[in-house]
Amino acid sequence: MEQTTLPPALAEIRDDFLALGVRDRLQLLLEFSNELPALPERYADHPDLLERVEECQSPVFIFVEVADGVVHLFATAPAESPTTRGFASILVQGLAGLSVQEVLDIPADYPQSLGLAEAVSPLRVRGMTGMLARTKRQLRERVAA
Amino acid sequence: MSAEFDSAAKFAEYAHPERLVSTAWLAEHLGEPGLVVVESDEDVLLYETGHIPGAVKIDWHTDLNDPVVRDYVDAEQFAALLGSKGIARDTTVVVYGDKNNWWAAYALWVFTLFGHEDVRLLDGGRDLWIAEGRELTTDASDVTPVEYPVVERDDRAVRAFKDDVLAHLGNPLIDVRSPEEYTGERTTAPAYPEEGALRAGHIPTAASVPWARAAAGDGTFKSRAELDAIYRDEVGLADGDDIVAYCRIGERSSHTWFVLQHLLGFENVRNYDGSWTEWGSAVRVPIVTGAERGEVPGR
Numbered sequence: 001m002e003q004t005t006l007p008p009a010l011a012e013i014r015d016d017f018l019a020l021g022v023r024d025r026l027q028l029l030l031e032f033s034n035e036l037p038a039l040p041e042r043y044a045d046h047p048d049l050l051e052r053v054e055e056c057q058s059p060v061f062i063f064v065e066v067a068d069g070v071v072h073l074f075a076t077a078p079a080e081s082p083t084t085r086g087f088a089s090i091l092v093q094g095l096a097g098l099s100v101q102e103v104l105d106i107p108a109d110y111p112q113s114l115g116l117a118e119a120v121s122p123l124r125v126r127g128m129t130g131m132l133a134r135t136k137r138q139l140r141e142r143v144a145a
Numbered sequence: 146m147s148a149e150f151d152s153a154a155k156f157a158e159y160a161h162p163e164r165l166v167s168t169a170w171l172a173e174h175l176g177e178p179g180l181v182v183v184e185s186d187e188d189v190l191l192y193e194t195g196h197i198p199g200a201v202k203i204d205w206h207t208d209l210n211d212p213v214v215r216d217y218v219d220a221e222q223f224a225a226l227l228g229s230k231g232i233a234r235d236t237t238v239v240v241y242g243d244k245n246n247w248w249a250a251y252a253l254w255v256f257t258l259f260g261h262e263d264v265r266l267l268d269g270g271r272d273l274w275i276a277e278g279r280e281l282t283t284d285a286s287d288v289t290p291v292e293y294p295v296v297e298r299d300d301r302a303v304r305a306f307k308d309d310v311l312a313h314l315g316n317p318l319i320d321v322r323s324p325e326e327y328t329g330e331r332t333t334a335p336a337y338p339e340e341g342a343l344r345a346g347h348i349p350t351a352a353s354v355p356w357a358r359a360a361a362g363d364g365t366f367k368s369r370a371e372l373d374a375i376y377r378d379e380v381g382l383a384d385g386d387d388i389v390a391y392c393r394i395g396e397r398s399s400h401t402w403f404v405l406q407h408l409l410g411f412e413n414v415r416n417y418d419g420s421w422t423e424w425g426s427a428v429r430v431p432i433v434t435g436a437e438r439g440e441v442p443g444r
Contacts, residue, residue: 030193081191124206
């Protein structure tokens with residue numbers, strides 16, 4: 001992975017995870033899960049605007065907004081799916097304030113760099129990879145429109 | 146030492162009532178010596194958000210699967226895992242989990258591969274426990290590690306491999322996946338990666354019985370009469386049948402395996418854990434698409 005292209009917030013999240021042992025990484029993921037903000041009302045009332053992330057076993061929905069060139073990612077997943085919520089929360093926090101190009105430049109394998117394969121299993125981490133890929137695809141669509 | 150059985154009237158109707166306990170029974174017996182409660186969920190973090198007091202966590206992926214080979218842990222790994230959770234060979238284990246005990250049944254099935262004798266499911270699982278307002282805690286459980294013997298896994302009785310299934314064709318097969326997976330429709334958009342299998346459809350002659358049909362609205366198992374109506378009357382299973390159940394990776398079919406083996410009393414039931422992710426990618430195995438079961442191919 002080219003570390004030079006990784007936005008500071010995502011790099012910090014990665015370093016935080018890698019600084020911990022396997023068990024504590026799970027706890028940190030749980031903290032992220034608890035920090036996932038609720039959807040703003042304009043999306044809470046319009047579930048049709050949200051895109052389901054099929055790569056996740058749990059129902060998780062995302063929506064990407066671009067305002068003044070800045071990306072905002074919104075995500076929602078049930079409380080019964082804390083791992084999925086944690087993945088979404090990492091992306092919501094890590095992408096906050098980035099430009100469209102900065103988000104498109106995030107390496108596709110960023111989720112694999114967090115050291116979660118052992119704590120969570122590679123199969124589950126794939127859900128986050130799908131979330132990132134869909135976020136980028138939505139962004140390209142927004143920019144093209 | 147094993148805990149007493151739950152004598153609930155509903156369970157007495159099943160072939161093996163000793164395989165289930167009710168939430169009321171568990172609340173009454175929590176903390177008893179010789180009893181360990183295990184939570185096993187789809188979501189690896191759900192236990193951390195709150196669990197039954199004293200329960201330990203066993204994760205299907207990080208604890209029960211071998212990290213490299215597509216197989217379950219071996220005898221040494223299983224012994225180390227159970228010992229670390231305070232489970233001895235004669236401990237009564239009650240497993241519960243999310244989603245109608247889907248993953249709990251999977252864990253119970255893996256315990257069965259290693260011949261752990263007294264392993265039961267909490268009828269209704271995690272959701273019913275919560276719905277009844279029973280206690281959850283995020284406190285770490287106090288576990289005293291014990292010795293668990295190294296016992297070789299026996300894959301013959303309740304596990305089927307691909308070649309076993311090929312040889313089995315002509316005998317009852319239960320496909321417990323969703324109807325869309327059974328017929329071979331694609332439900333995801335073409336541009337999206339679909340993990341798993343290269344071909345869609347079902348194994349010839351398999352009957353479609355989505356696993357969750359065995360569960361009632363509150364996550365408990367349906368009554369004996371209701372289950373008989375599905376599996377005997379509708380599907381046509383009969384005493385003495387040799388049955389194989391499968392799904393995508395063998396988890397949902399563990400739930401059906403539990404129903405057939407322990408609740409309805411079929412004696413020869415195997416779970417094909419390779420399931421569709423193996424069958425749907427294997428070269429030259431027969432596949433049927435559409436809603437019909439299909440015929441046994443000529444050999």
